[in-house]
Amino acid sequence: MKQQKPTESELEILGILWEKGASTVREVHEKLAETKDAGYTTTLKLMQIMYEKGLLTRDASSKTHIYAAAVSQQETQQQLLSKMIDTVFGGSASQLVLQALGHHKSSDKELDQIRQYLNDIEKQQR
Amino acid sequence: MKQQKPTESELEILGILWEKGASTVREVHEKLAETKDAGYTTTLKLMQIMYEKGLLTRDASSKTHIYAAAVSQQETQQQLLSKMIDTVFGGSASQLVLQALGHHKSSDKELDQIRQYLNDIEKQQR
DNA sequence: ATTTGTTTACGAAGATATTCGTAGATGTTC
DNA sequence: GAACATCTACGAATATCTTCGTAAACAAAT
Numbered sequence: 001m002k003q004q005k006p007t008e009s010e011l012e013i014l015g016i017l018w019e020k021g022a023s024t025v026r027e028v029h030e031k032l033a034e035t036k037d038a039g040y041t042t043t044l045k046l047m048q049i050m051y052e053k054g055l056l057t058r059d060a061s062s063k064t065h066i067y068a069a070a071v072s073q074q075e076t077q078q079q080l081l082s083k084m085i086d087t088v089f090g091g092s093a094s095q096l097v098l099q100a101l102g103h104h105k106s107s108d109k110e111l112d113q114i115r116q117y118l119n120d121i122e123k124q125q126r
Numbered sequence: 127m128k129q130q131k132p133t134e135s136e137l138e139i140l141g142i143l144w145e146k147g148a149s150t151v152r153e154v155h156e157k158l159a160e161t162k163d164a165g166y167t168t169t170l171k172l173m174q175i176m177y178e179k180g181l182l183t184r185d186a187s188s189k190t191h192i193y194a195a196a197v198s199q200q201e202t203q204q205q206l207l208s209k210m211i212d213t214v215f216g217g218s219a220s221q222l223v224l225q226a227l228g229h230h231k232s233s234d235k236e237l238d239q240i241r242q243y244l245n246d247i248e249k250q251q252r
Numbered sequence: 253a254t255t256t257g258t259t260t261a262c263g264a265a266g267a268t269a270t271t272c273g274t275a276g277a278t279g280t281t282c
Numbered sequence: 283g284a285a286c287a288t289c290t291a292c293g294a295a296t297a298t299c300t301t302c303g304t305a306a307a308c309a310a311a312t
Contacts, residue, residue, distance in 0.1 A: 007299065015213045025259085042301050044260070049299095063259065063308060077214055077225050084210065085230060087141040088203055093230035097223050097240055099203050101247075104211060104219035108251075114223055115244055118237060121227075125234075133269060151289080168271050170290070175269095189278055189289065259308075270297070278289075 003055075003071050003079065010050055012036070013043075014069050014076065017056070022068035129181075129197050129205065136176055138162070139169075140195050140202065143182070148194035 006014060016031045017023060029043040047067055050056045059066040081096075089096045106114075132140060142157045143149060155169040173193055176182045185192040207222075215222045232240075 093226045094232040094236035100219045106220040110220035
């Protein structure tokens, strides 16, 4: 049972739910409104559709429903990364890594994490 | 003059043109057909639209037109990476890097390239 | 209990993307 | 040059995504 690919708008909503956890439509909408302008019912409709598609779960026990992401952030990341590496980076994951490191600031701590990870790989190979 | 965002299908075509260089519709279509099935005129139409949008250039001097990507691979990569980091990786580029390294095989040579890059950054900071 | 506000449900319009049939132009082969 | 193949152009159908108006249910406030 493979997850179907979320659309652009759906991804924005998933992003919010991954970050904030289970939320009401209102909460998601407020957050969305910070960077985008759309009516409340638009957000509602999107979330209802996502629920039907199985991208979200919802608790309808009270009048105001509570929605949560039904797909994991990591799984979705993998899916999208794979596609992107394939079509846009000519199949080379390392090319993507270099691009990402080159143009998007990372903290020292994060860079250390990456170094650590590379070291671990190296060790495994011996 | 900002490049408009290519659609999913358009990206596939761009990917082929980046890899193979300037090509005819037929050539692109053959390549596309390996992984997808669509009619020839569908590919043609797509490429015509991309030309109108400015995503492709074309040489129409002979009957069979020759198309080429009008947007750079790198610029497009940046654009898509930024968006993806933002919505799917909670703004953390390093998180994306770790995911990419973790799930997509890279050769030793490529990993060395990445280590080298990290070393360079480290040096710059002192 | 009427007004006011918030919520869900529904349907449909509008926008965008994808697909392909058909026609006409051009080139190729016999 | 007639038959055949290949190409572009065009238009339109189809599919998908996005947006929002409206109505009904419900709750809270006066």
